[in-house]
Amino acid sequence: MRHAGGMKLRLLVAVTAAALTLTACSSSSDGKKEPTTPDASKGTAEKLVEISPLTGRPMPHGRPSNPVFVVKIENTEGGAPQYGLNKADLVMEELVEGGLTRLAAFYYSNLPSKIGHVRSLRDTDIGIASPVGGQVVASGGAAGTYRRVERAGVKVFSEDGGAPGFSSDPLKVRPYNRLINLKTVAKKAKATRILGPYLPWTPRKSTVKTPAATGTTPAPPRHKTTRAATVRFSNSTSTRWKLAGGTWQRTNGHAAAGQDFKANTMIVMFCRVGDAGYTDPAGNPVPETKFEGSGRALVFHGSTVTEVEWHKPSLDEAITFQTKAGQAYTIDPGKVFFELVPKGDGKVTLG
Template identity: 30%
Template sequence: MGRRTRARRGTTATALLAAALTASLAAGCTGTGGSPDDGRGSPQRSPRTSPQESSPKPPRTVPPVLAVKLDNAPDARPHAGVDAADVVYVEQVEGGLSRLMAVYATGLPDAVGPVRSARESDLELLRQFHRPVLAFSGAQSKLLPVIDRAPLEARTPAEAPGAYFRGGDRPAPHNLYLRPGRLLPSAPGPEALTTGFHYGPAPAGGTPESSRTVRYPAARFTFTWSGSEGRWLVAMDGTPAVTPEGGRVTAATVVVQYVTVRASAYRDFLGSNSPYTETVGSGTAQVLRDGRAHDVRWKRATAAGGTAFTTGDGTPVNFAGGPVWVVLVKAP
């Protein structure tokens, strides 16, 4: 959660990252560079016992998704594997900066990263899935017992060292990567995406939208419609988001969801409060698809349920097939 320098990644940088990831995977390395970062600059704790819940676990009826918490500092880009995610959540963290949470169900890339620390808000957001696997580098010390009690499978480098490696292309903490295949034997499939999203033909109405920028106090995201690709091109802090190989990161649907962002009970090592993003409740949102913007309502009645996006008369709003980016931003 240190302060970020401006990313200057060109074709050479992306090629170096791709080569570094390939070499690390081929070598089967578990990484170098010391203890993985837990968001406080301190070593990881020892592996925990299986997470406990305050209530009995329901029978497993849906396979778990894989959720990976991603660094989003300029020095952490380009991201590996984010283009393969089914859903990418964007949330505000300390200092007005941002982090990503990538959710995988229909496919698992070879590598994902850089991986960083979890936040309290992540636990509420992940309750919509049945015991998801959460990959993260660590967390604030007072939050760790809360994560232990959450209905999810926490997998840090301390608990699954063979699933992580350090890339040699950049310094720690921006070089920790995950091999998803070491945590899940296979992709769980679309039935694991219990988000409440509806997919299908575009809704009627809406207004033409060629570009939308969403701002945090110290970060911004821009989504630009590409008719030739039939996707929204993602940019972060004014720089196009690309894969390590240089391809553009895109979204089929973008949701700008207005939520309550309040102070949490936790602070980082600098004393900055960690924002808590509330995803249970209701409010307004815009759904961007097919070059048009649709004003909608969102509602998530309980943490265990998904989020419904509807028109004023309660009709579900269909998303386009493909990656969905949900940008959680403070309501005006």
């Protein structure tokens, strides 16, 4: 991790070209490629390399023509096994009714033909998907939730709404048997504009320094070390993690063998939780994680755990981080797993 200023979505990589003109491509807001020809008259040219908004890593072949898809995935034993998580670029775990949780998995660089098991939409998904123009894939959702998501301008591919690509898992029963083929969905989807990165990524060769006030030395961020952690959402749900092979992995997850998400960075964000205003079929009040504002966060990267503050001024804005001293805090490029833990009821135990 490094402390740095803002990070542009694109990274310019200099390439020597004495007599060769290189042609690069950039993406327009409608997802089409727009050719750009660098000026090579001075003996050099620059090849424009796109940076993934979801991982901060270079995309040498440019941005995909598909939008970012956010697939809602069941996260209980009833929906096991989970398929396709290993192909996701970024994953979030959010609280739902009954103290249980659900996953929101982001797919951009890969479009698996089998993801599941797909579940329903939640109000929290507005703040989750909006910063990168994400299009949500869900099995269904409450009528009020649909209206709110539509008013927010978030596109939804719902089985209830007749979206293509859904199928049944013959080994499961409803509502835990819905699968989705994102390649099929992508044929009907239009790319949406991505205004910037989902996270403030650390530049690979950062030369940006945060100036300190005269006569002062900023305090370093608070950090600890650990190789295991338990993230508690409620009395009934906790996610256990371990550091293995340089990545953070769930030890009580529900993924199919070899298909779990391996996170280069795991981030716990303590968020306010309100009432979504309706109940599930069993009569449980449905919670809504308020994915905007600010709060405490813990960043797990390698064996280091760093305490910072998260900031997200509105539902459609990206997340930024600051140290207690007010310095900008960036995230090293790679795959990230977010735990959106209820402020007050949530808890993180190290070791």
